[in-house]
Amino acid sequence: ISTTCLHKEVLLQVLLVTSSRRPDSWIVPGGGVEPEEEPSVTATREVLEEAGVIGKLGRSLGVFENTEHKHRTEVYVMIVTEELEEWEDSRSMGRKRQWFTINEALEKLALHKPVQRHYLQQLLRSKLT
Template identity: 75%
Template sequence: MVKEKPNSTRIYDKDGYRRRAACICVRSEAEAEVLLVTSSRRPELWIVPGGGVEPDEESSLTATREVLEEAGVIGKLGRCLGIFENSEHMHRTEVYVMVVTQELDEWEDSKTIGRKRQWFSIEEALTQLALHKPTQRHYLQQLRNSKNNSSPTANCIHVVTDDPAEDELLERDADETGASNEEENRTTSPSPPEEEENTTPADKDDDDDPATDAAS
């Protein structure tokens, strides 16, 4: 089932990439555990909470809004891990770190689509993401690499997540953890043609590619 947000709008940058934002929610400053949520399309699989940037919305606000809607958590927004580019599906996701300070008993997506959340160690999260969203593993790798970096959020680095050599390494690692049997769960459908205008109506379900949403 795809959850729709009737008034949402897809925003594109000057290069035609869809703008997204997400949060790596950590349990403490130690950054040893991260919070994942279930995919709305495949509730047995886990993903990083995030979604599309709305008109006149800062990406940092998008990130905090999405984690409240999808994971039901509030916290302190920290550093930007980078802008992660996926050329296959034509989107760029600005990813932040958030230290969670409050976990709500009920939240929007838990009530409307039964979305769940769960804490994982970094290694466990890497394994879970390999089953459905291997490109999101780059977020956690950058979390580790930048842990001692206190750069301001304005200094987001640009990370291309669909580099063939890197993808080969991720897939090999996924095979070693037993994730190869779930390879068919990866989204491989091409992205639909972009509109000439820089905004188009969108589904709420930003954890999955637009092409697969349309087919649902």
């Protein structure tokens, strides 16, 4: 599960977090579904853990298949309404978050997580929320 987080006042900005494996690289926050957990609950939990944000979870952007790594990711849209000063991954691993324009985010993702660019391209093709 991944969540494309949009700024509550500037919907053309998306939130990326630093990668746990490569702290100089930026990725879309997300993670695995716990047993018996609804995907929407996972999306909300993961952005709180990884990015320290709270917001209004919107629609699913769709399910994206990564044939190279043989897994599927459902991606949600969230309008961020609150940013915590400290959060789980900032304390435990020094993870950072940053707002980017969609074009900047596409450039950042091209370097480390090109498959995640599809999430933002789908967002641009559809209504933002």
